[in-house]
Amino acid sequence: MIDRSFIGRSFPPLHVDVEPFQLRAFARATGQRDPIYWDEEAARAAGYRALPAPLTFLFTLDQDREDRFYFINAMGIELGHVLHGEQAFTYGAPICAGDRVTLTCTCMDIYDKKGGAMEFVILKTQATNQLGEDLGGMTGTIVVRDPK
Amino acid sequence: MSAFAHGVTYAGVDVGDSLPAVTSKPISRTTLALFAGASGDHNPIHIDIDFAKAAGVPDVFAHGMLGMAYLGHLLTAWVPQRAVREFSTRFVSITQVHAVVTCTGRVVEKREGNLVALEIQAADQHGDVKLAGKAVVELP
Numbered sequence: 001m002i003d004r005s006f007i008g009r010s011f012p013p014l015h016v017d018v019e020p021f022q023l024r025a026f027a028r029a030t031g032q033r034d035p036i037y038w039d040e041e042a043a044r045a046a047g048y049r050a051l052p053a054p055l056t057f058l059f060t061l062d063q064d065r066e067d068r069f070y071f072i073n074a075m076g077i078e079l080g081h082v083l084h085g086e087q088a089f090t091y092g093a094p095i096c097a098g099d100r101v102t103l104t105c106t107c108m109d110i111y112d113k114k115g116g117a118m119e120f121v122i123l124k125t126q127a128t129n130q131l132g133e134d135l136g137g138m139t140g141t142i143v144v145r146d147p148k
Numbered sequence: 149m150s151a152f153a154h155g156v157t158y159a160g161v162d163v164g165d166s167l168p169a170v171t172s173k174p175i176s177r178t179t180l181a182l183f184a185g186a187s188g189d190h191n192p193i194h195i196d197i198d199f200a201k202a203a204g205v206p207d208v209f210a211h212g213m214l215g216m217a218y219l220g221h222l223l224t225a226w227v228p229q230r231a232v233r234e235f236s237t238r239f240v241s242i243t244q245v246h247a248v249v250t251c252t253g254r255v256v257e258k259r260e261g262n263l264v265a266l267e268i269q270a271a272d273q274h275g276d277v278k279l280a281g282k283a284v285v286e287l288p
Contacts, residue, residue: 025182025185026186028182030183031221046228052229054217054220054224055223055229055232056213056217056220056235060213063188079191080193080203080204082191084239086237086238086239087216087239088234088235088237089235091232091233091234094229
């Protein structure tokens with residue numbers, strides 16, 4: 001059982017730079033076909049001040065940590081038993097290359113189903129940029145299966 | 149210029165309209181390795197078969213967020229990214245190596261404020277649904 005005292009707890013804020021190299025690598029790895037995601041000129045022609053981060057990139061920015069599995073380890077969860085259940089994004093100002101983004105992650109809920117055979121962890125992350133603009137946020141549901 | 153002709157308007161869409169489908173290339177082990185690096189999701193269950201077997205699954209499988217990136221392509225091929233206000237998905241089932249993922253969507257509701265609600269999904273070459281999602285876009 002995951003310690004329910006994590007509910008309501010926030011992890012220390014993360015400050016992360018949005019790097020064009022990473023955006024281009026992401027575009028390539030996902031088979032992106034729209035050049036605004038890798039070509040600076042195409043991005044500017046489309047009205048962006050620099051390469052825009054794609055719709056799911058906030059999730060990637062949240063990985064720029066010393067311990068990528070920070071909440072999993074903090075909660076004592078076995079990494080091999082983790083499944084991604086759901087993911088939701090809301091959008092504010094665009095995120096672009098060169099931005100510095102601050103992410104704050106809070107554990108919203110932890111509950112179980114099937115008599116504890118599956119536990120669910122809900123994490124909500126809010127993001128702002130270097131100008132203090134609201135970038136929206138994301139909510140993830142992590143499912144932890146009991147292999148027994 | 150973007151290679152994508154947008155021009156979708158609130159007045160020009162109706163409930164029931166389909167979005168143009170987007171199909172991925174086959175997901176190879178290389179795809180998963182590159183996505184692990186590019187996305188920062190280094191969970192070895194997606195790239196290390198020894199780890200996967202030790203965790204009780206027969207093979208590595210695709211990152212859920214890879215499928216969600218493909219769903220994102222469906223949206224941004226239809227409207228400019230800044231039109232997207234909300235985007236969510238459930239990861240319905242595991243996407244296996246070698247899957248070819250096709251993303252489809254349709255308009256389910258027109259709301260006040262030029263908002264259009266969509267239902268979207270990603271399915272493999274057998275028609276098995278992998279991701280079932282929703283989005284809200286704000287159209288001119």
